[in-house]
Amino acid sequence: MLTHSFKLVTIIAEPVLEPRITTELRRLGATGFTVVEGRGQGSRALHAAEIPGINVRIETIVPPEVADRIVEYISKQYFADYEVIAYLSDVQVVRGEKYRRAP
Amino acid sequence: MLTHSFKLVTIIAEPVLEPRITTELRRLGATGFTVVEGRGQGSRALHAAEIPGINVRIETIVPPEVADRIVEYISKQYFADYEVIAYLSDVQVVRGEKYRRAP
Amino acid sequence: MLTHSFKLVTIIAEPVLEPRITTELRRLGATGFTVVEGRGQGSRALHAAEIPGINVRIETIVPPEVADRIVEYISKQYFADYEVIAYLSDVQVVRGEKYRRAP
Known part of the structure; x- marks a missing residue:
């Protein structure tokens, strides 16, 4: 079966950030x-109260250049002040056009 | 540690499809x-009511040839009429026989 | 954007094992x-009651050598007696120091 290579972006954040982050995902492509x-x-909790925190895991499949934009944005916007994690992995999808915004 | 390469298949679908899809996964191996x-x-919601939909994320680890069968089946069966997403990624597992149906 | 390669370890286990496993993850790095x-x-359920079981999916991002230690430990400790699954995948992260324990 013919598949296409895309990036899966996973963002783990506190729930209050969800609306902002998902809106930004749309804007970034x-x-x-x-x-x-x-x-x-997370690593900070090790030195803090050790109470497991509630979080949301936001995932999106995007072309590589959009993945780069998202990770760059998330890291600049949130890494200093929030315990946000963002990572990329490679996925193969069947219909690439689903994950590519029409120009 | 010796690991073996398998495929992780992720299917995201509306909850009503879960029993059908999981039964098909078994049948396909x-x-x-x-x-x-x-x-x-999803991409359709952009043009619709913009109400986030509830979904299920179904995951299975299978040999590559089974992954191909599953993705082909899911795309033919559901992509036209449902907002179903299916994608593959590479995983390394320790005991390969767990994920391989006895012939 | 500069990213670093790490391993995502996913462990799927019955909920009663969660505190033990997460404590061990910390200990292993x-x-x-x-x-x-x-x-x-899982594959055992096929021959059993066929009642879907509740589970927890525990994930951690670690350097490759820590991933190896975790998977080896989990497989020796749990695979014989529990229906535990553990697998590795490759991820790219932005700030590698987040996932690496200070020596």
């Missing part, structure tokens, strides 16, 4: 996203 | 699956 | 983790 709720502990 | 509930917006 | 609740069926 994502055609959709999914959100799953979870909990977790 | 998957030995197991996991389901997580989430919400999201 | 992880700086954080996330947990999402789900359900699923």
Whole structure:
């Protein structure tokens, strides 16, 4: 089956940031996203209260250049003040046009 | 540690499709699956009501040839009429036999 | 944007194991983790009651050598007696120091 290579961007953040981040994903070129709720502990919690925090996991599949823009934006906007995580992985999709904004 | 390369298939669909899809996964050769509930917006929602929809994220680890069968089946069966997403990624597992149906 | 290659370790286990496993992740070198609740069926369920079981999906991003230690530990500790799944995938992160324990 013919597949196309795209990037899966995963952003883990506190729930209050969800509306802002998903709006920014759209603006930066994502055609959709999914959100799953979870909990977790980051490296800061190690030195703090050790109470697992509630978080949201926001995922979007985008072309590589959009993935770069998203990760750059997220890191500049949030990494200093929030415990936000963002990472990329490679995925193969069937219909590439679903994940590519019409020009 | 010796690991083996398999494919992780992720299918995101509306919840009503879960029983049908998981039954099909078994039939196509998957030995197991996991389901997580989430919400999201796809490319169609952009032009519709913009209400984030509830969805299920179904995941299964399978040999590459089974992954191909699953993605081909899902795309033929659902892409025209449902907002279903399916994608593949590469994973390394420890015990390959867990994910391979006995012949 | 400059990114660094790390390993994403995913462990799917019954909920009762979560505190033990997350404590072990810390001990083995992880700086954080996330947990999402789900359900699923494994290869054993095929021959059992076929009732989907509740599970937790524990994820952590770590350097490759820590990923190896985690997967080796999980497989030796749990694979014989529990329906635990563990797998690795490649991810690119922006700030590598977040995922690397200070020596």
